[in-house]
Amino acid sequence: MLLAILSGFLLATVAPAVHRQTGMNSGWVLAILPAALFLYFLSFLPAVGSGESIVISYPWVPGLDIQLSFLVDGLSLLFALLISGIGFFIVAYAGRYLEGHKDLGRFYVLILSFMASMLGLVLSDNLISLFVFWELTSITSYLLIGFNHEDATARRSALQGLFVTVGGGLALLTGLVMMAVVTGSYELSEILSSGDALRDHGWYVAIVLLVLLGCFTKSAQVPFHFWLPRAMAAPTPVSAYLHSATMVKAGVYLMARLNPSLGATDLWLILLGVFGALTMFTGVFMSIRSTGVKQVLAYSTVMALGTLTMLIGVGTDTAIMAAMAFLLAHSLYKGALFLIAGILDHEAGCKDFLQTGGLRHALPITATFAAIAALSLGGVIPMFGFVAKELLFEAVLEAPSLSGLLSLLTVASAILVVAVAAVVGIKPYWGPRVETPKTPHHEAPPAMLAGPAVLASLGLLFGVGVAMVDRGLLSAAAGAVYGSPVETYLSLWHGFNLPLMLSLLSLVLGLTIYFNWDRFRTATGFMDDLKRFGPERAYDKSMDGLVSISEWQTRVLQNGYLRYYLLTILLSTVALVTFSIARAGGLEIQMSLAGVRIQELAIVAVLLLAALVSVTTSSRLGAVASLGAVGFSVALIYVLFSAADVGITQVLVETLTVIMLVLVLFRLPGFLGLTPQALRIRDAVVALAFGVMVALLSLAASSTRFADSISEYFIRESEPSGFGRNIVNVILVDFRALDTLGEIVVLALAAVGVYAMIKLRAEDNRK
Structure with missing residues (x-):
């Protein structure tokens, strides 16, 4: 079964080569596959006709208990026979109808891929695989409708069909996931045997509306019917296949499939x-x-x-x-x-x-x-x-x-x-x-x-x-x-x-x-005037609105100024975190200054003073020196709390960063007072708000413990698992090896940057 469904994709990969070798007979040659699939599916008719339902399953994502499963019953078999049977005539027909077309090979790729997608859709027993094939039909039909891509009408019609059906597909995905949550299974066969589980659930109305939105857009129900006639821009074999037996009936198929669980x-x-x-x-x-x-x-x-x-x-x-x-x-x-x-x-x-x-x-x-x-x-x-x-x-x-x-x-x-x-x-x-x-x-x-x-x-x-x-x-x-x-x-x-x-x-x-x-x-004839107020006009207006919104947000949010990007990110983060804290009833912070030593207070005072100087000085060199002081103060804090390795890393990074910044800033002009005072006050308020938020979150995190300290694990497992008595070394090279690798990469990049700047300045001096 899996090979039968995927065979269309496999043949599509070699279809252009087959076309080049067989010429005008390529349609008949490639049509052998849908004919063989028709006979294969026909072999299920005796069992299905006697009332059997056949489920064929393959492991897919075992960790999530998701199977790649297929269901063969009367409904899926009817669709499979139509898709493969009519597909045989469509492929053979296309070989002569498009004979001499420069892109006939590409057409075969698309039509065979579409056939395989439809077969996968109607035979899938798993909701996830069903949705994957559902979207594949939208993508392949988009490419088929826009096959004559040099024609503006074909491109517009293809996009229209894609937007409408994929938009409904997003709603469908939500409905399918909700169905799985309610019934506890992603398998259609199990959902259909769940009785009134869906009808009796509080989510029933939402599930029905979401599923039907996906089905209505796919099967061109009012008010989404306008896209289907526009799709006639496709070549005739596409129209005959997509709009008679296959794609447009996908929504009908899903409504019919879910009728036992959602209907009545x-x-x-x-x-x-x-x-x-x-x-x-x-x-x-x-x-x-x-x-x-x-x-x-x-x-x-x-x-x-x-x-x-x-x-x-x-x-x-x-x-x-x-x-x-x-x-x-x-x-x-x-x-x-x-x-x-x-x-x-x-x-x-x-x-x-x-x-x-x-x-x-x-x-x-x-x-x-x-x-x-x-x-x-x-x-x-x-x-x-x-x-x-x-x-x-x-x-x-x-x-x-x-x-x-x-x-x-x-x-x-x-x-x-x-x-x-x-x-x-x-x-x-x-x-x-x-x-x-x-x-x-x-x-x-x-x-x-x-x-x-x-x-x-x-x-x-x-x-x-x-x-x-x-x-x-x-x-x-x-x-x-x-x-x-x-x-x-x-x-x-x-x-x-x-x-x-x-x-x-x-x-x-x-x-x-x-x-x-x-x-x-x-x-x-009066209907021609009424069409101006129909759903297609609403679609056009919504597309125009989408473009206008895109232009506005590009102008306001994506204007090329880094400061506005940072402001947007910081303010959004502050707003979302503040909202979350308010809903949670505030933060629990336990803070005590008992035991704080005088040298620690002195380092913190230096750190705060250096940070204040870095944002208020008018000298670039002074700002760099102040930032360096902030970094070295942090390194001293690490050393005082016995994290000498982290302190050394901090010193190295700060040293290299300061050198690189000094070399860069020497090549730039001095500070210019271009920013009005009001904007500087705004930036200071935003920076203060974000800093206070991070500080409060850090204090709350340090005051809350949901599990035992991981340090006990490091102490216990350092020698038996890491084969080392120096616990810090074992943490760096074994337990947190990737973190250490990241630090090494940062140092290497900083060194490369410093070397490049020194070399560039040396070359300038020689000139």
């Missing part, structure tokens, strides 16, 4: 149900108003993501089964339609539906599979999309709460979806021939047709033979999301009932809108 509450239903339904309607409404080939498909993907989120929120067994069926149906028809959009661009140069028409004669095979995929998108019998659509209507009609609102938005969305399906399945190929930017003379190569042909055909095959995916795969996936086996089953025909009537109504009204598409877009 009013908060879960309201947040997922309402936001999902709004996203569903917003996406399809924007889709029917768009004319760009990839824009229409992108907004319809937003619709699908909202539908899946809504169904997970409803949470009944019917809704969960509908979600899994819709997930599979959408991956099949949307993957096919995106790849067909690439064929239209590749062969006819079409990027807008208004530029298309009558292409069925030049592209008959493409037109056929586009029609099949569009029928599944529109939910027309006998397509698998029809099966999912019927169950969708049934689920919202039986929703335990908000049934009226969800049903209304679902029916309205279904009507518009039919119109969208007609636009993508009829408009480019039927009607009078429209002059396209390029005149197509032949069908696309087999590598580009294979994906649409197989994916669209599977949508028809699974519709006619529902049992092929019902009891084995989708029932197991629904059971994993529901938390127990589901009783709902899939069927192509449920008789004449309300969902069927609603389906027929959506077909009639949807086709009516399609035949009046131009008038519909004109009538809803």
